[in-house]
Amino acid sequence: MPPTSIETPRVLLRKPERDDAQRIFTTYAQDPDVVRFLPWKPHATPAVSARFVGRCLALWNDGSASTWVLIMRDSGALMGMLEARIRMHAVEVGYVLGQPFWGRGLMRESLQAFVDWASNQPSLFRIWATCDVENVRSARLLERVGLQHEGILRRYLVHPNISTEPRDCHSYSKVQGTF
C-alpha cells in the first residue's frame, strides 16, 4: 500500500479528510478550465465534492486507489489532488491543481515525489499516466518527472467537457529494468 502521506519541500500530500470537501469544491472541482481535460464534469455543488471525498476514502479502504490532497506547507492551502491506482505490477497516476497554483512547479514537485516512491517499490514495474492529446501542460509535466512518451491510445477516454466521444490520449510511462 502507498503511504498515507508524502512530504516535499513545499507540499504535504496527505489522505483526504471529510472536511476537505468544501476546499476541493472552491479551489478546483467547480472550475470548468481546470476540469476541461478530466473525465468528469465540474462539481455543481459542495455536496458533489463531499460525495467524491467519501468515494476516495472508500477506495483507500478497499485498496483499489490511493488519493492525496496537496497541501501547501507554509500556508496550509489545499491546492489539488493526486490519485494512484495499482493494478498488479503497474501504477497509474492522475492529478489536478487549482488554477492559482499553476506554473509554480508545485505539481512537478508533488508528482516527482510520488514517482520516486513508486520507483523504489520492487513490485512495481510500470508507472504510467495518460493525458488528452491537447493537454500540453500535462504532457510536458510527465516528461519533466521522467516518464517517456510511448504512444497514442486512440479513442481512449471520454473527456466530457470537450466531447461526448472518446478522444485520443498520450500514454507516458517509466518502467523498471529491461525485458
Ligand SMILES: CC(C)(COP(=O)(O)OP(=O)(O)OC[C@H]1O[C@@H](n2cnc3c(N)ncnc32)[C@H](O)[C@@H]1OP(=O)(O)O)[C@@H](O)C(=O)NCCC(=O)NCCS
Ligand atoms: C496539468 C497541471 C497539473 C500542470 O501543472 P502546472 O503548474 O500548470 O504546470 P506548469 O505551468 O508548470 O506547466 C508544465 C509545463 O508545461 C509547459 N507549458 C505550460 N503551458 C504551455 C503551453 N501552452 N504550451 C506548451 N507548454 C506549456 C510549462 O512551461 C511547463 O514546462 P517546463 O517545466 O519545461 O517549464 C495543471 O495545469 C492542471 O491541474 N491542469 C488541470 C487538470 C489536468 O489537466 N490534469 C491532468 C490530467 S491528465
